Amino acid sequence: MKTKVLVVDDSAYTRQTIKKIIEADAGLEVAGIASDGIDAMAKTLKLQPDIITLDFEMPEMDGFSFLRWLMKERPTPVIMVSSYTDSKTVFKALDLGAVDFIAKPARRASLELQTIEKDLIEKLRGIKNIRLDILSRNLELLEDEKIVEIPEKRKNSSSAVVAIGSSTGGPAALQIILTRLPADFEAAMVISQHMPRGFTGSLAERLNKISRLRVKEAEDGEYLKKGTVYICPGGFHLSVRQKNHRVAIALKEGLLTDKYTPSIDYMMASVADRYGDSSIGVILTGMGNDGKNGLLAIKTQGGYTIAEAESSAVVFGMPAEAIKNGAAETILPISEIPSAIIRAVNSPHKKGKH
Numbered sequence: 001m002k003t004k005v006l007v008v009d010d011s012a013y014t015r016q017t018i019k020k021i022i023e024a025d026a027g028l029e030v031a032g033i034a035s036d037g038i039d040a041m042a043k044t045l046k047l048q049p050d051i052i053t054l055d056f057e058m059p060e061m062d063g064f065s066f067l068r069w070l071m072k073e074r075p076t077p078v079i080m081v082s083s084y085t086d087s088k089t090v091f092k093a094l095d096l097g098a099v100d101f102i103a104k105p106a107r108r109a110s111l112e113l114q115t116i117e118k119d120l121i122e123k124l125r126g127i128k129n130i131r132l133d134i135l136s137r138n139l140e141l142l143e144d145e146k147i148v149e150i151p152e153k154r155k156n157s158s159s160a161v162v163a164i165g166s167s168t169g170g171p172a173a174l175q176i177i178l179t180r181l182p183a184d185f186e187a188a189m190v191i192s193q194h195m196p197r198g199f200t201g202s203l204a205e206r207l208n209k210i211s212r213l214r215v216k217e218a219e220d221g222e223y224l225k226k227g228t229v230y231i232c233p234g235g236f237h238l239s240v241r242q243k244n245h246r247v248a249i250a251l252k253e254g255l256l257t258d259k260y261t262p263s264i265d266y267m268m269a270s271v272a273d274r275y276g277d278s279s280i281g282v283i284l285t286g287m288g289n290d291g292k293n294g295l296l297a298i299k300t301q302g303g304y305t306i307a308e309a310e311s312s313a314v315v316f317g318m319p320a321e322a323i324k325n326g327a328a329e330t331i332l333p334i335s336e337i338p339s340a341i342i343r344a345v346n347s348p349h350k351k352g353k354h
Contacts, residue, residue, distance in 0.1 A: 019033065052076055282337060
């Protein structure tokens with residue numbers, strides 16, 4: 001049975017481009033097309049789509065108003081379609097219950113358009129695995145009081161590095177973790193979140209505002225510092241390397257043929273190689289299997305590894321693959337991961353164990 005998609009956008013070009021992309025996939029079908037929020041409300045109730053692609057700015061009723069109505073009246077997975085200039089508002093939509101987003105298709109045949117096609121099809125195919133109930137619960141968790149565990153410090157300064165990989169549902173999961181870490185967190189952190197070019201800077205800016213730690217988009221050649229969180233830029237892969245007797249970030253531009261960009265496997269393998277048993281790896285919610293080999297590399301080197309539990313993962317794809325691969329030493333719901341990371345950073349020898 002094909003997955004039914006409702007395409008909502010006021011741009012005829014974007015509607016037709018998305019329609020063409022969807023119709024080229026045997027497992028998907030366009031249930032209908034709407035040009036504004038009012039039209040989308042009627043067609044949602046009539047057509048009962050499995051998923052909706054949604055633009056922000058439309059006449060009559062904008063995407064945000066429609067999204068609020070939808071999550072109340074008929075919760076349905078939504079993928080937002082956004083231009084780079086809308087990058088900050090993407091995260092508002094994710095807060096309202098959208099599960100993911102893609103970049104708005106360019107008005108010409110290009111490598112960029114091919115990337116968007118690949119991205120959209122992958123997200124639409126995986127939509128059956130999305131748990132809206134868990135997404136809603138995680139969004140509520142963001143409103144809870146942040147209780148930060150302050151464990152006993154190690155006598156020796158920590159040299160640990162935390163590597164986190166996430167995809168669909170990741171922005172909310174990252175917020176939950178970063179808002180629960182203390183200001184004197186004794187490790188550097190690198191994050192690869194599957195996200196297109198032009199959006200990771202806004203993600204870093206948003207996380208920086210709500211975290212006690214400094215959060216920034218990673219730059220090639222900069223040195224890792226404790227208490228700083230580095231987000232891999234969209235379109236690139238992040239690794240760590242030796243530079244002047246210190247450890248620095250190295251960025252490599254992704255290729256259209258890369259299955260995942262940024263690659264979690266690539267980042268974690270690099271961290272495992274450079275930091276060995278001082279590595280801490282975490283795989284969060286997401287589609288696919290990126291991270292399963294990188295997390296295993298960290299575990300093999302004696303580092304501590306965590307996979308998010310099915311009970312809190314919006315999409316239990318990446319964590320499930322990591323667990324099947326024998327890469328996860330610990331499986332925890334998102335609410336328990338921050339304290340496990342803190343214990344791992346502050347505990348000698350085998351990370352996270354008491």
